[in-house]
Amino acid sequence: MKKNIYLQKIGEFEWSILIKLKKDLERSLKQFSLSVKICPDKIPLTDLELNPLRRQHDASIVMDRLIKHVKNKQYFRTLGVMDKDIFSRFLNFIFGIAINPQKRFLKFSGVALISITRLKETFYGRKEDKALVELRVLKEALHELGHTFGLGHCENLCIMQFSNSLADTDEKPPKFCDTCLRELNDFFFS
Ligand SMILES: [Zn+2]
Numbered sequence: 001m002k003k004n005i006y007l008q009k010i011g012e013f014e015w016s017i018l019i020k021l022k023k024d025l026e027r028s029l030k031q032f033s034l035s036v037k038i039c040p041d042k043i044p045l046t047d048l049e050l051n052p053l054r055r056q057h058d059a060s061i062v063m064d065r066l067i068k069h070v071k072n073k074q075y076f077r078t079l080g081v082m083d084k085d086i087f088s089r090f091l092n093f094i095f096g097i098a099i100n101p102q103k104r105f106l107k108f109s110g111v112a113l114i115s116i117t118r119l120k121e122t123f124y125g126r127k128e129d130k131a132l133v134e135l136r137v138l139k140e141a142l143h144e145l146g147h148t149f150g151l152g153h154c155e156n157l158c159i160m161q162f163s164n165s166l167a168d169t170d171e172k173p174p175k176f177c178d179t180c181l182r183e184l185n186d187f188f189f190s
Pocket residue numbers: 143147153161162163
């Protein structure tokens with residue numbers, strides 16, 4: 001069975017970001033025979049996901065909507081992408097989040113979400129740097145997808161390093177270390 005990763009647009013931003021991410025993910029995950037597809041529809045964002053006091057979107061509510069949206073679709077993996085600042089219960093902001101499915105469900109489905117807002121140079125009042133932002137988007141996407149493949153955080157020079165700041169994201173390479181690659185090979189080929 002060909003395994004597909006579906007990129008699901010949530011709210012407003014340029015489609016070109018998803019088109020570039022699709023290409024980059026396909027290249028990065030080639031060895032696992034994964035295809036990446038862009039869902040033609042988008043999930044609109046509403047005030048329900050917005051926390052007005054924080055002026056940020058609540059990642060867990062967006063995740064719930066994403067999970068409902070793909071329910072019954074039998075997608076292998078779904079990665080939601082949005083351009084609004086998100087937070088989770090324990091963290092002031094996050095770049096992304098993944099559901100850690102129970103081990104026995106890992107083979108079938110998984111859902112993750114990333115926000116590109118804090119990956120953009122303009123968020124920090126700096127001049128836009130398209131190539132840099134695209135690389136960061138790829139890194140966060142690979143990291144969250146890695147979680148959906150059963151990987152935890154890693155202390156090697158590896159995409160699975162935890163990112164607490166943009167500097168952390170910029171420092172880590174856009175690829176898995178040998179230890180994580182071995183786990184991924186077990187996951188995909190055993
Ligand atoms: Zn993580």
